[in-house]
Amino acid sequence: MNRATPIAIVGAGYAGLSCAVELALRGFPVSVFESSRTPGGRARVVTVGSLALDNGQHILLGAYRETQRLMRRVGANPDRLLLRQPLSLHYPGEMDLVAAPFVPPLNLLVGLLRAQGLSWAERLAALRLMSALRSDDFLRRPDRPLAAVLAETRQPARLCRLLWEPLCVSALNTPVQSASAHVFANVLRDALFGDARSADMLLPRTDLTRLFPQPAIEWLIRQGHNVLLGRAIRGIVHEADGIRLRVEGELQPERYAGVVIATAPWHAAALLADLPEAATEKAMIDALAWEPIVTAYLAYPPEWRLAAPMVGLCGGLGQWVFDRGQLGGPPGLLAVVISASGRHQALQRDDLAQTLHDELAALLPGLPAPQWTQVIAEKRATFSCVPGLSRPLAQTGIDGLFLCGDYTQSPYPATLESAVRSGVTCAQAIDAASRK
Helix, strand or coil: CCCCCCEEEECCEHHHHHHHHHHHHCCCCEEEEECCCCCECCCCEEEECCEEEECCCCCEECCCHHHHHHHHHCCCCHHHHEEEECCEEEECCCEEEECCCCCCCHHHHHHHHHCECCCHHHHHHHHHHHHHHHCHHHHHCCCCEHHHHHHHCCCCHHHHHHHHHHHHHHHHCCCCCCCEHHHHHHHHHHHHCCCCCCCCEEEECCCHHHHCHHHHHHHHHHCCCEEEECCCEEEEEEECCEEEEEECCEECCCCECEEEECCCHHHHHHHHCCCHHHHHHHHHHHCCCEEEEEEEEEECCCCCCCCCCEEECCCCCCCEEEEHHHHCCCCCEEEEEEECCCHHHHCCHHHHHHHHHHHHHHHCCCCCCCCEEEEEEEEEEEECCCCCCCCCCCECCCCCEEECCCCCCCCCCCCHHHHHHHHHHHHHHHHHHHCC
C-alpha cells in the first residue's frame, strides 16, 4: 500500500470521520465521501420544517475516552460541549441513586448505600450482580441473555425494572430477555470499575453534528484533505493497481491505495454485494437484526423544566426524558427517548406523542398541552446485541478494502464510542498494512 496515494473513506459519520482524522494524524492523505449534505450518519442533526433537532438523544460516559480524545484533537472541547455529571438515576417517587465522588468501587458502593427508594435487600442484590459482572470468570463462561444472569443472581423484580433493565436498554438498545450478558458486563466494567471519572454521564450541550462531525470536517479541510458531501458512492471496483469508486452511475478515474466503507451496515452490504471476495463480511452484516430508537420532542412554555437535565420515566412507554433547555436548547423543550423494540411501535406518531405527554403530566402536575410535537423514529438505530453475535473485522477479504462502524468487531455495543473506536482500529489496520 502506497502511503502517498489517498485513502478513500465512504461515509462521514462518527466512525468514518474518526478513521479519517486518525489516518491524517498518521500521515495519510484522505478523501471522504458522504451521500448526505449533513455529516454524522445515524447521530446527526436533522431539519424538520423550521426546526433543527437531533435524530436521537445520546449519552456518553466518562469511559468513552477515544471520543473525547478525537474531539479535542479537532478543536471540539468536550469540557464545553458536554455536561459532565456523576452517574445519576432519578425516578421521581421511586428511586434516586447518585454515584459518590470516590474511586471505584467505592463510588457505587457509597451511591447504593445513600440511594433513596431502595430496600436493603435490593442494595445487596445490586452488589451481588456487580460482583459477578466484575469477575474474570464471568466473561470466560458462555455468553447468555442478561435476563438469565439476573435470575441466577436473584435480582428482585423491582430492582430489575428500576436499574438493570434501563441500564441494559440504554447501553445495548436491546431488551434484557435477549441482550448479551457479556457485552453488558464489558460496558459496566469499563464504566463502573475504571477510574474515578469513568462512570460520569456526559450529556451533549450542542447538536450531534456539531459535537464532532462538523469540527472533524473543518479540521480535515484545514489540513489539506478532501471532504465531499452530497456524493453517493454506488460501487467499488477492485483493480490490480488500486481501487476505484463509482459515484452515482459513473466510474471515477482516481485510484485509491485503500477504501474504507464507513456507511450504515446495510449500505455496506450493498457495496460488498458485487465483491465475492468479501462474501464472509457481507454474510455477517446480512445476519444482523436491528433495534429502533424513538425520540419524541414536546415543546412547552419556557417556564416548564425538569428537576434535572435527565430524568427516568417508569411504568409507561417513555424511558428517559431530557430537558433540552438545560442542555443548550430552547427552554421548555423536552425529549423523551424510547430505546429498543416494544409496544410503542404499534402506535401512530400523534397517539404516541399524546401518550408521552400524559406520562410527562404525571411527572409535572399542571403541565399544559404541548405547543408542538415531533416524533423521530430510527427504525434501524443499532444492531440487536444478542449473545454469540459474529461481527466483521476491519480488514475484509480484499487487500485494501476495510470496514468501520459500530457494528464491526468490538467488546462494546453500538454506541458513539464503539463507532469512534472502530474508526481508530481501522486506521491502525491500514497503517499496519502500509508497512508490510
